[in-house]
Amino acid sequence: KGWADDIVIDPSIKEWQEAGAIVPAVTLTVSQPDLSRVKREKSGEFQLNDGRMRQIFTQHVISDVCENVAKNYDGSPCLIYGPDVPGSRFLAQQCTKRGMKIAHVDATEAMIGEKTYKLTPDVWEDISSMVKGGDLMGLSCRHKLREGVNIPSASLIVLACPIGSLSSFLQICGRGMRSSPGKTKMVLQD
Numbered sequence: 001k002g003w004a005d006d007i008v009i010d011p012s013i014k015e016w017q018e019a020g021a022i023v024p025a026v027t028l029t030v031s032q033p034d035l036s037r038v039k040r041e042k043s044g045e046f047q048l049n050d051g052r053m054r055q056i057f058t059q060h061v062i063s064d065v066c067e068n069v070a071k072n073y074d075g076s077p078c079l080i081y082g083p084d085v086p087g088s089r090f091l092a093q094q095c096t097k098r099g100m101k102i103a104h105v106d107a108t109e110a111m112i113g114e115k116t117y118k119l120t121p122d123v124w125e126d127i128s129s130m131v132k133g134g135d136l137m138g139l140s141c142r143h144k145l146r147e148g149v150n151i152p153s154a155s156l157i158v159l160a161c162p163i164g165s166l167s168s169f170l171q172i173c174g175r176g177m178r179s180s181p182g183k184t185k186m187v188l189q190d
Contacts, residue, residue: 020179021178021179022177022178022179023155023177023178023179023183023184023185023186024185024186025173025176025177025185025186025187025188026185026186026187026188027187027188027190028068028072028187028188028189028190029190035162038162040164041164043164043165044164044165044166045163045164045165045168046162046164065080065091065094065095065158065160065189066091066094066095066098066100068158068189069095069100069102069137069138069156069158069189070098070100072156072187072189073100073137073156074155074156074187075134076153076154076155076156076180076183077131077132077136077137077138077139077151077153077154077155077156078102078137078138078139078154078155078156078157078158079138079139079140079141079145079149079151079154079156079157079158079172079175079176080092080095080102080138080139080140080141080158080160081140081141081142081143081145081146081157081158081159081160081161081163081172082140082141082142082160082161083142083160083161083162084142084161085106085142087142087160087161088104088106088140088141088142089104089111089140091104091140091160092104092111092139092140093111093114095137095140096113100137101113101135101136101137102136102137102138102139102140103127103130103131103136103138103139103140104139104140104141105119105124105127105139105140105141105144105145106119106141106142106144107119107143107144110123110124110127112127112130112136127139128151131151132151132153138154138156142161145172145175146168146171146172146175147171149175150178151175152178152179152180152183153180153183154175154176154178154186155176155180155183155185155186155187156176156186156187156189157172157173157175157176157186157187157188157189158189159172159188159189159190173186173188176188
């Protein structure tokens with residue numbers, strides 16, 4: 001008694017879809033590395049400094065990402081979540097070299113092509129406008145785009161990293177499930 005004035009019950013995924021707030025997700029699994037020996041943090045996230053993790057992702061996952069982005073890209077922005085900041089930069093560079101202009105962003109820097117910028121609010125606004133206007137196919141990051149990013153037209157989410165906690169997974173998927181004019185689904189390339 002006295003702890004709350006109201007109880008709010010969140011709608012179900014189906015109810016959100018019926019209301020037109022979110023679109024259905026289609027999941028494509030393109031690679032399945034064995035992560036059984038990679039250490040985890042208490043939160044469930046994988047330890048990125050584990051040498052096995054770096055080797056697995058350099059050899060197994062990163063090599064597949066650009067090929068599958070090209071295959072699954074539908075003209076709407078894509079968001080790529082790399083294994084770490086250097087891996088995200090590498091993914092953005094490799095996609096760009098193959099004709100798919102992807103910018104890397106992290107907490108302090110942005111990289112478009114070979115040029116690096118300090119990530120200021122003005123630079124972020126310019127990059128966001130480039131993505132929304134089609135001058136960039138999308139963005140690559142490690143964690144930067146997990147929360148607080150509003151690019152509802154993004155319809156391809158690429159997990160080039162393991163996600164060890166449900167809350168992180170839901171936040172990332174939520175970036176692509178937002179409704180946008182003409183958008184009928186979100187593709188999760190896991």
